[in-house]
């Protein structure tokens with residue numbers, strides 16, 4: 713399978729960005745998933761509304777079909793993996809989250825807002841992942857934050873969930889985000905009642921705002937389609 717043709721097909725079909733990563737470091741000695749050492753990380757510049765979710769699932773299905781037809785094994789992690797109950801993948805996805813796959817695939821870093829931030833799209837990407845044993849040529853991983861001195865998300869978070877610490881691969885998630893505070897804020901105000909979390913930490917981020925790239929893409933091999941799909 714030609715890696716670049718595979719990427720190009722997914723971009724042409726509507727993905728905003730596609731990266732390929734080695735996830736060996738994240739899986740370590742994981743017996744159940746260790747053989748699926750490559751991740752296809754697919755980003756769509758849109759929030760996870762039902763219609764965008766459908767679109768992301770379609771792109772993921774396309775990737776799965778191509779890999780299977782070429783004779784490779786896959787494990788598809790759905791974008792809404794938190795809603796999948798009782799299946800094999802519901803037990804496995806917390807061990808290899810979409811954000812881990814995306815940094816390994818050179819799409820972006822983890823911002824102070826705890827989200828995957830790409831130079832071009834900022835934190836506005838919704839993510840899906842396919843793990844595979846296909847020998848894809850991988851992109852260079854991103855291991856460090858490019859947030860610099862910015863603290864906008866921390867300063868504007870209405871629940872004080874964002875600690876303001878810089879991301880490090882070895883730190884657990886609560887070092888960046890107190891998820892309970894973020895969760896409990898949901899429903900407190902009319903604006904977020906019954907809807908997903910407020911998402912202010914997305915809209916405030918200068919990266920990708922108004923389709924503007926704050927910095928060139930850190931990984932020159934990770935290709936992005938510079939078309940937005942709403943947000």
Ligand code: B12
Pocket residue numbers: 737738759760790791792793794805806809810811812813815816822825826827828829835836837838839840879880881882883884885886888889891892894895908909910911913914
């Ligand atoms: C549980 C969950 C939540 C919980 C808890 C937050 C959390 N832990 O992410 C709550 C309800 C609070 C939440 C809120 C939101 N969420 Co949410 N959530 C998830 C979910 C289902 C699982 C995340 C999880 O298990 N995390 C566990 C921790 C341990 O891992 P992590 O999140 O990956 O973060 C660490 C690793 O990535 C690590 N890391 C990164 N690279 C590497 C590489 C290596 C080698 C290693 C070892 C580690 C490592 O660094 C991070 C910090 O420690 C994912 C979908 C999924 N299956 O991934 C969506 C997801 C993370 N959420 C998402 C979004 C958009 C939101 C909200 C904006 C809600 C909204 N309006 O849609 C808010 C934002 C809150 C915030 N600032 O983080 C998107 C993020 C997209 C992006 N660009 O990052 C996801 C990926 C859904 C998707 N399919 O797109 N969420």
Ligand code: SF4
Pocket residue numbers: 868869870871872873874889893894895897909910911912913914
């Ligand atoms: S979604 Fe809202 S409450 Fe949660 S971390 Fe982001 S800004 Fe804070």
Ligand code: SF4
Pocket residue numbers: 823824825826829858859862863864865866916917918919
């Ligand atoms: S708002 Fe600033 S600190 Fe927060 S994720 Fe974006 S660049 Fe990083």
